[in-house]
Amino acid sequence: MEWLDQIEFWWWWALGLGLLALEIVVPGTFFMWMSVASAAVGALLLIHPGIDWEYQMLIFAVISVVSIAGFRYWQQRHPTESSDEMLNRRGAHYIGRTVIVLDAFVNGQGRVKLEDSSWSARSTDGSDFIAGAKARVTEVEGSTLIVEVAS
Structure with missing residues (x-):
């Protein structure tokens, strides 16, 4: 577990790119928001490089949950409108x-x-x-x- 103490900002950005690639393969908009959280943790680590890995994981988890929940809340309030109501029927x-x-x-x-x-x-x-x-x-x-x- 010693390697966790040496996580740098670019690791989080690489994880974010991997999550974006996964978003392309898997339907839905779940991994995209985790990718946003990963990029945010990477940016935070670039500014403050001494953050412990436990706090990095906690920040990643909190931003992921908040961004996913926030998007779902927004999506319910602003549903996608279609020009054809019977498109899939x-x-x-x-x-x-x-x-x-x-x-x-x-x-x-x-x-x-x-x-x-x-x-x-x-x-x-x-x-x-x-x-x-x-x-x-x-x-x-x-x-x-x-x-x-x-x-």
Whole structure:
């Protein structure tokens, strides 16, 4: 453990670069804030080189926790806005669209064609459709389209 007494500022900066590299590989924004803490400890050690390694670790831990918690708090207060509210809900784009029944519905379930894809479908009221009939999508449950008679 004698080597811990000889930690210099650039060790913290190297750790910060390593954490940034890890941030690129791992999803989320967790390691970036630890990297900021590492850079801050390195800068502090550059200004005051005599800080014991125990205090360096404590400062690193405190800055890491505060920066991560602070970012999460800020992120909750300022959520990312998207120009497309249904961006990650592919099926939601299809609500209101007219589909063609591929396989006749039995007990209210069958398959429909939408654009170039075939989807599982269920009727809203359990009614059956004949093949070739038109239906309208009213909602989506997972990968199943909920349909009703098209008007």
